[in-house]
Amino acid sequence: MPDTPRTAADVLPATGLAAGELRDVMPRVDPSQVRVRSATPGFVRTWAKCIRAVTMPWAVYFHPEVMARYTRGEGLERVGLLMVHELMHVEQLARMGAVRHSAHYVRDYLRGRLGGSSHWDAYRNVQLEAEARAATRLVAARRR
Numbered sequence: 309m310p311d312t313p314r315t316a317a318d319v320l321p322a323t324g325l326a327a328g329e330l331r332d333v334m335p336r337v338d339p340s341q342v343r344v345r346s347a348t349p350g351f352v353r354t355w356a357k358c359i360r361a362v363t364m365p366w367a368v369y370f371h372p373e374v375m376a377r378y379t380r381g382e383g384l385e386r387v388g389l390l391m392v393h394e395l396m397h398v399e400q401l402a403r404m405g406a407v408r409h410s411a412h413y414v415r416d417y418l419r420g421r422l423g424g425s426s427h428w429d430a431y432r433n434v435q436l437e438a439e440a441r442a443a444t445r446l447v448a449a450r451r452r
Contacts, residue, residue, distance in 0.1 A: 333399075355371075417430050
């Protein structure tokens, strides 16, 4: 079973992904420099119900259930693909800066909500989320 990860580079090998597979998609990201943490229960309470990870400028926070599955060696590929998604947010933060990234994210989300979209539809239509999903699909397709 894998140990509790300290960085994204710790997660990727256990899931069958190599950091090199990400370089062309995320050139600004060094997985060995991206901290991975288990989110505290208080932090998780601020998340929407189905959220499994959140990227902040200083770390990727996994839901405690995700972290527990990882350390038990369960669903490693799924955790790895979640990590790819979150690393794309790290790439976006590096490319745009935290303020600009947040402004784009909130603008897209509010545009959807004010246009009548549900929370989840507005979330799915945030351009930065769509980019992270596309990067994850690209990496997953290379593994097949």
